[in-house]
Amino acid sequence: MPSATVNLVSKCTIFPSEKSSPNYLKLSVSDLPMLSVHYIQKGCLFTRPPFPIPQLISLLKINLSHTLTDFPPLAGRFVTDSDGYVYINCNDDGVDFVHATATHICIRDVIGSIDVPHCVKEFFPLDRTVSYRGHFIPLLAVQVTELADGVFIGCAVNHSVTDGTSFWNFFNTFAEVSRGVKRIVRQPDFTRDSVLITNSVLKLPADGPKVTFAGDAPLRERIFSFSRESIQRLKAKTNNQKLNFDGEINIVELIAKQSNDHLKIKTESAEISSFQSLCALLWRAVTRARKFPSSKMTTFRMAVNCRHRLQPKLNPLYFGNAIQSIPTYVSAGDVLSHDLRWCAEQLNKNVKAHDDFMVRKFVGDWEKDPRCFPLGNFDGAMLTMGSSPRFPMYENDFGWGRPVAVRSGRANKFDGKISAFPGREGGGSVDLEVILSPETMDALESDPEFMQFVNGY
Secondary structure, eight states, X not given: OOOOOOEEEEEEEEOOSSOOOOOEEEOOTTTGGGGGSBOEEEEXXXXXXXSOHHHHHHHHHHHHHHHHHHOGGGGXXXXXXXXXXXXXXXXXXXXEEEEEEETTOOHHHHHSSSBOOGGGGGGSSSTTOBGGGGGTSOSEEEEEEEESSEEEEEEEEOTTTOOHHHHHHHHHXXXXXXXXXXXXXXXXXXXXXXTTOOSOOOOOOTTOOOOSSOSSSOOEEEEEEEOHHHHHHHHHHHTTOOBOXXXXXXXXXXXXXXXXXXXXXXXXXXXXXXXXXXXXXXXXXXXXXHTOOTTOEEEEEEEEEOTTTSSSOOOTTBOSOOEEEEEEEEEHHHHHHSOHHHHHHHHHHHHHHOSHHHHHHHHHHHHHSXXXXXXXXXXXXXXXXXXXXXXXXXXXXXXXXXXXXXXXXXXXXXXXXXXXXXXXXXXXXXXXXXXXXXXXXXXXXTOHHHHTTSTTO
């Protein structure tokens, strides 16, 4: 593997192509806790465009400027008023644009190794920057890194401004504008009139909050890929269903079972989703790998989108954070003594129960005790699932093809942090970006229940 040095070519500020209307957007109950976490760092790896890199850089600058016109908060800054409320001031102060080169690094260097190589961390701007810093620096930075045979476009966005849904809507729009789309269909919704907007004040230290996890612990980071067929096999196993030779659920058998056993069907629990099946598989395997005593309480946290859970529903394109973190607590002994379906059911119950009432309860609980989000693995027994295989990450075509891969930076990484991405081949395939201590990762890699579903094994 070559040296991972990335050379800075240029850095400038990009402003919206049209002046934004003066506007202050109040940070919500979902936005404020993120002031203590790092900027989101996600990006896409592409083959080299069929035109010179200077032309690409020029085009991306122009198109970023046009895109910011539809996303004015990203070109703003935070401001805290005399009452302690934090707002995004849509003042057109601009975003950072960085051009860098790493022409000794090839696409195969980025995607060809078992662990994610360290050089990927250098493809992102605003490394390990805490979101509170958005009072003083841009809320968005874009870095374009030229590789030997490709290009990496990395974004760092303040996590108190966007969640994953809003982040990828921006990234998709930037790509659409870059390939010549004139009318943006997925216009972000900046309204601030839901239950998420609060009168509670989050009290912060004068110099701002710090991240709540150690940033220097030894970690391994690996992408585990699961094909469509593998995911279907796993889902069928979790739901105790048989697959036919094409890898599909045997519908004829299922109908016969339903008609012959309709009384049982009514009492059977709901079908477990593919993603919950995958989460349960990982939960069991990591719990085994961590070698806990059976009494040790484990936690599996899942970030859920609240846009469709609230009544009335939020616009699916609501811009900001509209996520809540749902913990499921089960002892290590129960995780390992029960089967895959039982573990998946524990997750399924909690996610299903997170309706309008529960979203409002979480809001009310936070308003009684406003605090930053405690991100980390505080007792060594936690798993935190973020991102989503439903996010349209591979739809970022800037004009010369879809991404080869999606990767993230160093932000918010700790033992037990998992991010779910769609697989490049689509169709329900999933990539899990798994961060674990080296000894836990070693044990996970030799876990037969887990590895039998991973591509290439």
